Amino acid sequence: xxEPAPELRREFSGPDESGHFGPYGGAxxxxxxxxxxxxxxxxxxxxxxxxxxxxxxxxxxxxYVGRPSPLYLAERLGEAWGGARIWLKREDLNHTGAHKxxxxxxxALLAKHMGKTRLIAxxxxxxxxxxxxxxAARMGLECHVYMGAEDIVRxxxxxxxxxxxxxxxxxxxxxxxxxxxxxxxxLRDWATHVDDTYYIIGTVAGPHPYPRMVRDFxxxxxxxxxxxxxxxxxxxxxxLVACVGGGSNAIGLFHPxxxxxxxxxxxxxxxxxxxxxxxxxxxxxxGRPGVLHGNRTYLMTDEHGQILDTHxxxxxxxxxxxxxxxxxxxxxxxxxxxxxxxxxxxEAFHQLTRLEGIIPALESxxxxxxxxxxxxxxxxxxxxxxxxxxxxxxDIEAVARLEGxxxxxx
Amino acid sequence: MSRIAPxxxxxxxxxxxxxxxxxxxxxxxxxxxLALMRELVxxxxxxxxxxxxxxxxxxxxxxxxxxxxxxxxxxxxxxxVLELARRFRDQDGRTPVxxxxxxxxxxxxxxxxxxxxxxxxGVDGVLVVDMPPxxxxxxxxxxxxxxxDRIFLVSPTTTPGRAREIIEYTSGYLYYVSxxxxxGAALEDRESVAGNIAGLRKLTDLPxxxxxxxxxxxxxxxxxxxxxxxxxxxxxVEKIEQLPPEATGHPEAIGEAAELIGKVxxxxxxxxxxxx
Ligand SMILES: Cc1ncc(COP(=O)(O)O)c(C=O)c1O
Numbered sequence: 001x002x003e004p005a006p007e008l009r010r011e012f013s014g015p016d017e018s019g020h021f022g023p024y025g026g027a028x029x030x031x032x033x034x035x036x037x038x039x040x041x042x043x044x045x046x047x048x049x050x051x052x053x054x055x056x057x058x059x060x061x062x063x064y065v066g067r068p069s070p071l072y073l074a075e076r077l078g079e080a081w082g083g084a085r086i087w088l089k090r091e092d093l094n095h096t097g098a099h100k101x102x103x104x105x106x107x108a109l110l111a112k113h114m115g116k117t118r119l120i121a122x123x124x125x126x127x128x129x130x131x132x133x134x135x136a137a138r139m140g141l142e143c144h145v146y147m148g149a150e151d152i153v154r155x156x157x158x159x160x161x162x163x164x165x166x167x168x169x170x171x172x173x174x175x176x177x178x179x180x181x182x183x184x185x186x187l188r189d190w191a192t193h194v195d196d197t198y199y200i201i202g203t204v205a206g207p208h209p210y211p212r213m214v215r216d217f218x219x220x221x222x223x224x225x226x227x228x229x230x231x232x233x234x235x236x237x238x239x240l241v242a243c244v245g246g247g248s249n250a251i252g253l254f255h256p257x258x259x260x261x262x263x264x265x266x267x268x269x270x271x272x273x274x275x276x277x278x279x280x281x282x283x284x285x286x287g288r289p290g291v292l293h294g295n296r297t298y299l300m301t302d303e304h305g306q307i308l309d310t311h312x313x314x315x316x317x318x319x320x321x322x323x324x325x326x327x328x329x330x331x332x333x334x335x336x337x338x339x340x341x342x343x344x345x346x347e348a349f350h351q352l353t354r355l356e357g358i359i360p361a362l363e364s365x366x367x368x369x370x371x372x373x374x375x376x377x378x379x380x381x382x383x384x385x386x387x388x389x390x391x392x393x394x395d396i397e398a399v400a401r402l403e404g405x406x407x408x409x410x
Numbered sequence: 411m412s413r414i415a416p417x418x419x420x421x422x423x424x425x426x427x428x429x430x431x432x433x434x435x436x437x438x439x440x441x442x443x444l445a446l447m448r449e450l451v452x453x454x455x456x457x458x459x460x461x462x463x464x465x466x467x468x469x470x471x472x473x474x475x476x477x478x479x480x481x482x483x484x485x486x487x488x489x490x491v492l493e494l495a496r497r498f499r500d501q502d503g504r505t506p507v508x509x510x511x512x513x514x515x516x517x518x519x520x521x522x523x524x525x526x527x528x529x530x531x532g533v534d535g536v537l538v539v540d541m542p543p544x545x546x547x548x549x550x551x552x553x554x555x556x557x558x559d560r561i562f563l564v565s566p567t568t569t570p571g572r573a574r575e576i577i578e579y580t581s582g583y584l585y586y587v588s589x590x591x592x593x594g595a596a597l598e599d600r601e602s603v604a605g606n607i608a609g610l611r612k613l614t615d616l617p618x619x620x621x622x623x624x625x626x627x628x629x630x631x632x633x634x635x636x637x638x639x640x641x642x643x644x645x646x647v648e649k650i651e652q653l654p655p656e657a658t659g660h661p662e663a664i665g666e667a668a669e670l671i672g673k674v675x676x677x678x679x680x681x682x683x684x685x686x
Contacts, residue, residue, distance in 0.1 A: 031563040031565040305519065
């Protein structure tokens, strides 16, 4: 199906049959969903063993999404930062503007094969909601997107895009009114309409088989990048950097490189107002293991086991959990997880915009912010590959608001 | 030792359905919950399910979600729930108490400390909604070691093979979820309940208690006719929502909220006598 990835050490070859990455992952769902989750795992196992499935997937990615996405050498940015050469994997150029579509294309194919007629999704920044509404429109399926009431305000342009695409957007008013609450509501919907509904989770979290399945779909990023990098430079990059919300763009880039032990990897979480404040969304940097949304992983939880409210300037990273494979890679020390603050992120957002003419998503700007610090410490012959997971069109209003700029006047 | 089996045996002997109210511990504060628990027992509750408040109750509908939010706003914690159970036990040595909740608070407290706390508080059973037997780790063994029952759910989507596996892990009673959905949803497909319970009877002698969607005498009678008893949650939490502030100062209001259970008790008992 795909060109062979390098042989993986056993600890990187997870999950096991029941969806565990070491102590993390699993399928912690209420009884009503146990069968649905098991059926999904079976359907994915059987389909993913068939080359036709991947041919269909690859064809959609090529003709509809526009893959492969380019690998771009950002020379002016590299000069400004000093040190390593900076390469950007341009997921922002995908149809709908982010990596999220790689996953929804794959899951929509699965939904079709399973005979499901109704799609549901949760969304934070709205990118996954848009990507879900997009595949639903293309396949003529009903689509319901749960979105926290607070995020609806922060990401208004995406809300309208989903409506244009024919999806129903449902405002979630419970809890902290952000992504985690949208996910709770989607799980409730699924339990209620379990027979005809397919739940498209937007990241590598949730119960097994989602963390594995979404990783497999997103790994196209890393496979392409690895091949493109070798073709262009004849060597592998020295370091990879990606932002981590639930962790799908990061694992998508990292996974095909896990066996390349000389490639360093950095996952950048949202440090919000600082990791030493309560206002962040960095469970790997500052949380502890627990169980939420179907899997055991690092969480932002208080000492009584209540999930904490998170804060990030970017709605797509504003989530108290993270995919279980990242939890495992952290414990194995294969990937280093770090944070970028709101302020550093905004700085990087402007830098890329001004120096390269690329407006990045605020999520991706977290990766850029860390990459800038890392690059400066690297040698000039070294190469740093950053996953530019999405474009910033959805964020410009929010940035104007944050910076008190006058949106729409010259 | 758990009080659940003796309680169920008494009900069976008297040919009456088990009536189990569910309420969120600490909604809106622990003093009110304690007063409600006593009042529920006085009005005929056989056992009490105490919900452990959790910030992300993904199997619960809006009514219980709001109950949980009130409890958390009042500062409820798992340690506080155990303390509440202990205070109830000091006053009532007979009525079984079952804790029902989500895994994360228990995981963060630690399974060992949680089990010891349950034992000290005189808790009789534990039901963790988002912990299927396959993911339960050593929690069932720890609970069993203290004589605490392990309650699991069976739902309309549970296959017979899986029901067999769940029953192997279960003690006390089997909780049959009457509908596909979350707590507080409407009970629509009553026929499927009858068929599924008949199937479960072939697999186990455990009492089968039916919950989700039971909210008044009519639904309680219909479901009790199929199983060994009923659980009433959202309908009671709705009453608790209407309590005045500082409800412990208004015993009549507490009694009124608990009277939902009194009414269902009388309906079930009347029905039982008619049948026997
Ligand atoms: C552009 C972009 N990048 C990253 C993320 C974070 O998700 P993940 O960590 O799963 O890649 C989002 C989520 O909405 C996003 O829109």
